[in-house]
Amino acid sequence: MKPANPIARKLYLRIWLAVAGSVALLSLLVGWAWHQAEEQRDRQPPTPREVVVRNAAGDVIGSAEAQPRRVPGQGFEFVVTLEDGEVLTLQMPPRNRTAAGGRPRRGSDHPLAWLRPPYGFWWTLGLAGLGVMIGVFPVARRLTQRLEGLQRGVQRWGEGDLSVRLPEGGHDEVADLSRRFNAAAERVQSLMASQAALLQSQKSLLANASHELRSPLARIRMAIELVGAQGSPTARAEIQRNIAELDQLVDEILLASRLDAREADMGTVEPVDLIGLVAEESARVGAALEVPDGSGDIIVPGVAKLLRRAVRNLLENAARHGSAGQVSAGLSLADGHAELHVDDRGPGVPEAQRERIFEPFYRLPGASERDGGVGLGLALVRSIAVRHGGSAHCDNRPGGGARFTLRLPVVKSTPEQSQNVRKNTLFLFCVMDSREQGSVAALRAV
Known part of the structure; x- marks a missing residue:
């Protein structure tokens, strides 16, 4: 064999x-x-030898x-x-056997002559x-x-x-190696099981805590509404802002814990019109959106609410750290993937920090709580991108500032699918009114 x-x-x-x-x-x-x-x-x-010669009669x-x-x-x-x-x-x-009849046999004729x-x-x-x-x-x-x-x-x-596990039969080196491997594998399996149980316990605790925090938040909000105009408007506005931030934090923690659990059901995967989704969120923060001519529809498979959260987090992060009115977004196609670029005009991100900012609860040195956010927004962006088979990374923007890129795989859709997606998509545009120096949001179905 x-x-x-x-x-x-x-x-x-x-x-x-x-x-x-x-x-x-x-x-x-x-x-x-x-x-x-x-x-x-x-x-x-x-060695000398004694030789004796005898005649036929045997006499010497x-x-x-x-x-x-x-x-x-x-x-x-x-x-x-x-x-x-x-x-x-x-x-x-030389010593040699004789053939039949007493004749000496020739050496080459003997079977073992060779x-x-x-x-x-x-x-x-x-x-x-x-x-x-x-x-x-x-x-x-x-x-x-x-x-x-x-x-x-x-x-x-x-x-x-x-x-x-490997068979341990025998007493040689291979058997000893098998025994050592089995012992090491047993320890590693025990450690992995303990770690998995600990992670599952932490995720369960995090999810439960996030869920339970919603009830007191709702009661606090209701109490503030009942107070009405009796309290100080400034204090009331500050409390409402803090409640909104806490509510957002709980929501992000809950979403992060569910994204970490790969078996969690995050929603139905369906074709999503990425241009329409980015247009809505860009209008929400007043960002300029640029889509190349002739790009057509950009359809990505995914959970719409998760993709919306990723796009919103990128735009809000750029608006928070960039100058007012200096946030821009761009969509493009490259190698079967859709790429969303979000640029700001802020101080940028040091190269050594460009990966760490995607870690949960990490903020750049010098960032204060008044800047907003707790360091979960970008971590959610990357988790959502990975969940959809994509990626997210940060680079410097040409001319100053930071550029965040969200990369997602696209699907080739038929004209009928594109029409169905387009019927259910709402685009949000910001129309500037020069007389009142304000903005009016208009919804238009396409």
Whole structure:
């Protein structure tokens, strides 16, 4: 069975090659040592031997202590001098079996002749190495199977399945690694469960507190209305302003907690005419809106009330920190997304603070409570954008001030869908009356 994935195949190949290479290296070292020993033995003179020569009757006709001499390919030779002075040369051929009938068998005809010198030893080493490599196969395969299972478990755990546990059978390093991984995974899962429970408790507490705060606010507002004209107009206006700010804060906290809960139902997703929505909110704060000619309808899928809140927060933030009448908005299309740019003429945002201002309850250094807001508006803008698959960021405006960009994905709509959206859209325009230096809001259905 082959490993199931490229990583396992590569690991198996490395283990097998490491073992095979080790066996091959050991075989070469043993062969070299054996060859050196053979050469050393060949260089040393053979040990003298006593040679006895007998006749056919078994009588000794000569004996002597002879020095054997090696003859390449013919074995050993002994020189023996008989009693009568005759000199005999005796040959001892290489050890070889004889064929049937007593005839010597030729070396090349023997089945194991290829194992004899000068190459027989190398053939033997090669066969031994091949046998070891074949025997290593099941061992390496079993090890790679365990490592492959370890890799699959770690991959699943990294993908978010924190309940994955690895088999701990055995007493080797892989089993020890599995036990350590399981212990760490158990701790991480416990910590994540505790954190999730704590976050859920905080969200529930925040949502409940925000909901309960609405009742005393309503009673305070009713009491102020009952007081009527008896109180100081200035004090009454100040109280009403504080109540409005507190009511807005509760509303933003409640919305933020619901946006953080991904499972919360925020409303029905439907096609929203972004041009009409931005036009209404721009007229509400007196901002100039610029839409490129020929852009047509800009339809985005989303929850209309959430998109309205995001646009309103951007425009109100620009009006709060920019000069009066110096807030402008622009819509454009780029790469399948609608981009809303809101510019102000304020002091701008330092580069180091451009991400932090989207954090909940964060305000720029030096901002006072009288400037309005508690630092939730921009955090809601980004949360709503992310909820709709978009983004929000801050840059410097060319010429001074800040530019906030809300980026949302658009959908291609049919003419019938565009007509249906347009029928239900109200545009709000500001018409300046030069005689009274005021503004009149007019609603027009398109």
